[in-house]
Amino acid sequence: SQQGEEDPQALSIQEGENATMNCSYKTSINNLQWYRQNSGRGLVHLILIRSNEREKHSGRLRVTLDTSKKSSSLLITASRAADTASYFCATDASGTYKYIFGTGTRLKVLA
């Protein structure tokens, strides 16, 4: 079962522009996390937002969470070519440590 679904599936922007990607999930959660994956590599944790939080910032990243809509968004401001990667959201079903990942958004930042 795929808990999270990201959209868009792919996104291509110019360097300096902002990139927004969205994640929807199905069940109650303790937290939602965003990860980045460069091609052929493992995932790197970016940011975690708890279910009782609505917004969180980390550097050029801004994450929002709307538990009533079961959705989250990741905003990357002033994008750089080095931000080119796939981005995944992950959620844990409440009461478990079972993290389920979405299908990912492939971001390409053109220099």
Next chain:
Amino acid sequence: DGGITQSPKYLFRKEGQNVTLSCEQNLNHDAMYWYRQDPGQGLRLIYYSQIVNDFQKGDIAEGYSVSREKKESFPLTVTSAQKNPTAFYLCASSTEQGNSPLHFGNGTRLTVT
């Protein structure tokens, strides 16, 4: 440096052979996970373990087996019963406490012909 080590990076096997993928962590994490990633796809959970000598099936456990005899190690065996084993396999770990991030290894790309 603390981290997760997966080995080997690339693995080739003939159909019908079992193969074991290694995952070792020195982060003192209680929980460990195995995910499978197919090209252009998200991650799907195979098995996870919250404590030594205990593990649970994920969404696609059929054709796979694991063991957790040591806190640091969580090897995954891909058996001949797995119908489509060619994929990118990722191991991860986290503290047992909730609200903690997953730390990933760099993956093993398995090709079965």
